[in-house]
Amino acid sequence: MNKDQNQSIYDVIISGAGPVGLFLAGELALAKCSVLILEKAEDPNSPLKQLPFGVRGLSAPSIETLDRRGLLSELELHKRLKNPHQNSGQGARRQVGHFAGIPFHEGDIDTSQWIYRLPNSTATSLMSEIQELEIILTRRAESLGVEIKRGLAITGFDQTENNVTVQSGDRSFQSKWLVGCDGSRSVVRKLAGFEFAGTEPEFxxxxxxxxxxxxxxxxxxxxxxxxxxxxxxxxxxxxxxxxxxxxxxxxxxxxxxxxxxxxxxxxxxxxxxxxxxxxxxxxxDRARQATTYRKGRVLLAGDAAHIHAPLGGQGLNLGLGDAMNLGWKLAATIRNKASEGLLDSYYAERYPIGVQVLDWSRAQVAIMRPDPDARALNAIVRDLMNTRDGATYFASRVWGINTHYKLDGHHPLTGRSVPNFEMENGVTIGQLMRDGKAILLDFDSNAHLKDLANEYIDQLKYVSGRAAEQFGLSALLIRPDGFIAWASDSETDEDAIRRAIELWFAA
Ligand SMILES: Cc1cc2nc3c(=O)[nH]c(=O)nc-3n(C[C@H](O)[C@H](O)[C@H](O)COP(=O)(O)OP(=O)(O)OC[C@H]3O[C@@H](n4cnc5c(N)ncnc54)[C@H](O)[C@@H]3O)c2cc1C
Missing domain, CATH: 3.30.70.2450 (Alpha-Beta Plaits)
Incomplete structure (x- = not known):
């Protein structure tokens, strides 16, 4: 084997420069990790990544994710893309999504049920093109120092207690961690022996x-x-x-x-x-999911960890969510800044979201079958979707509005994506998150909280001031992925906030 001489030991090697691998690489590099991506394909361009084949629907969590890293404004194509799944229509009857091909319409959705969505929130859905997204994510990753080697497929690896040696043909590379983002037929998943459990296809x-x-x-x-x-x-x-x-x-x-x-x-x-x-x-519509997302120093994200039918298209959204969740946790682990169990919370939080998406796709297939039982059930679901509550429920599931991690904490916002608060100076939370740091947001400008945040200055920044709408909250702890780790709407309990910070950020 031709071991590349004088090579560095990367913090992370990622297999696959698809959207998930590229986004994850950017997250790790933002947190000052050295990253190498090995990509099988020589040429990043492919007709299958371009219109019309490369059209992908992004839902609210992905749109927020891109906004929180300053990438949303770089997407241009959506301004002239027509959603291939939407029929034309106007006003209240404009179709804005579907479940099993059954449309739901704009005017039927009761957005007042989404109490924490602010008027200046980013869109709930947006059409994108894989190629455009990959170009933007490649540019970001490379500008942050990520190395991308194309035409090099991962063919094998060995892991020890401290590192991983990755093979691509007769070349080898070393890293502390390996993340398989190499798609549905992931070689990393197969070589590492991850169980990939699920159901067989019907069509x-x-x-x-x-x-x-x-x-x-x-x-x-x-x-x-x-x-x-x-x-x-x-x-x-x-x-x-x-x-x-x-x-x-x-x-x-x-x-x-x-x-x-x-x-x-x-x-x-x-x-x-x-x-x-x-x-x-x-x-x-084969639906399978890895039963764990980590084996030692090897992790999985994106299609490598889960596959399902692209009905209502959620695979890319699921994968970007994985990458946003994993990036800061793996980086903190590498930098010895991770609290105990932080890296394992990646699987604990993301696996259940994957289960929901796989079941959502199975439920669609179950009522799309061309048999009388399925047609009967389909008619009932159609009726329900034509009700206000029905349309609101389906829209919130398709658009990921209520994405929620089960975290400790009493406040209803704990474990949810932070509302896009607009501060007095016009800056939004999305804009404040571009550097990938956690935020202690203090609406009451409490000097003690400022001192507390300063103890964790490497990972946490303190932001104070009033917001145009703040739902009666006094303070929030926002993780780097934009999810709320702790929130309080009474006078801030300083012990409670300290415990929450230690839980997520104390090494
Ligand atoms: C028809 C269709 C429509 C879809 N519509 C939607 C939609 O509207 N919304 C949505 O959210 N999702 C949609 N999806 C799903 C979405 O495209 C995928 O979930 C998403 O592309 C997964 O990204 P990824 O980076 O995990 O994997 P991929 O995009 O598959 O990227 C994996 C990369 O790894 C590389 N690779 C493979 N093997 C190796 C190896 N051994 N070594 C190194 N590199 C390797 C590949 O060349 C590839 O570049 C759709 C899928 C299909 C098929």
Whole structure:
């Protein structure tokens, strides 16, 4: 083996320069860790990452995450992207999302139920493109000193008590930690022997760009049929769901024009003629999740840790949430600033969120099946979604509005994403979080709290002042990922805040 001479021992090696690996690398580098990303593909560009294939819906937690690192304003494409899953419509009947293809509409959502969402909050959903997102995340990672080596797939690794030696063919690299962000077929997950438990697929999904001789034979929008579902949102851009038990996707056969035509004819029950196949990709509803996210010095994040159907598209959001949660905890561990059990709280917090998303995708498949029982259930869910409470419930789940970690603490905001408070000087909490530090936010300007925060100055910054709306709160402890570790709306109990700070930040 050709061991690279004179090489440094990186704090972290990440396998995979997908959105999750890139975001995580940026988080670690922001906290002054040295990071190497090894990426299998030589070329970061791929037609499958560009429009229309690369369209991804971002939900509230991801949008907040990007805002908290100053990246949201760099996304440009969403200003002219049409959501392929949304039918046109106006005003109250404008479709703003779906569950199992059943739309919910803007005017039906009762946002007053989201009591801690402030008027200047970032959007609840936004269309993005994988390629644009990766370009922005690559730029950020590299500007913070992350090294990215492309065309180098991880092929093996060994871990000891203190470090990990990673192989890529005949080259090797060393680090203190290895994080597998290498997607659904993760080599890191397989080599480390993580159990990947879950359920088998019921369908093969196709995303295709095709020319059709007689497109009028297909209905526009989403169409559930006795054999599956097809969706034609823009001319030539067709998504198909074929309930074949996931057989075609599993066969790994190439997707030919003849095959797409056969499936489209059968699913749409038409004799439509496909004259050209420009690009196609397949996917399934296989739902699996690693039963732990850490083995020694090896961790998993993103699709490497969980896979599910892209219905209502939550995989990227789940992965970015993993990376935001893991970044500061792993960095604190590396810098010897982590409180006991901090790194393990990554799995404790993120695994249950993954379970919810996998079940959300399974529930959709269960009522999309083209059988009478599923159709009956589908009709009932449709009725519920047309109620105000129903639409509000589905919107809050699809957009991740109520994402919540079970943390110790009595205040209802504990474990929730911090509202985007706007301080007297016009600065928002999102803007104050760009440096990746935790914040002790003191609405009462209590000198004792300032002194306390200064004891942890490396990790915690003190912000005081009034906010335009502060829900009667006196003080909050906000983690670097934007989740509230502690909150008080009475006179601040200084012992309680000290205990909370020690819990999260005392080495
Ligand atoms: C059709 C479709 C639509 C979707 N729509 C949405 C949506 O609207 N919203 C949403 O949130 N999610 C959506 N998703 C899911 C989302 O795309 C994924 O969850 C997300 O891309 C996962 O990111 P990742 O970085 O974990 O993995 P990936 O994006 O898969 O990146 C993994 C990287 O690792 C590299 N790699 C692989 N093996 C190795 C190796 N051995 N060594 C080094 N590098 C390696 C790969 O080349 C790749 O660059 C959709 C998925 C599909 C298929």
């Amino acid at each position: 093969t999904g196709y995303t295709t760009k095709i020319d059709i001789a007689d497109p009028e034979k297909l209905k526009s929008g989403r169409n559930i049929t006795p054999a599956g579902m097809y969706l034609q949102s823009q001319p030539g851009y067709v998504i198909i769901q074929d309930f074949d038990g996931g057989a075609f996707h599993g066969s790994e056969e190439p997707v030919t024009l003849e095959h797409v035509q056969e499936v489209l004819r059968r699913v749409s029950n038409t004799d439509v003629t496909v004259t050209a196949l420009h690009a196609a990709t397949t996917w399934t």
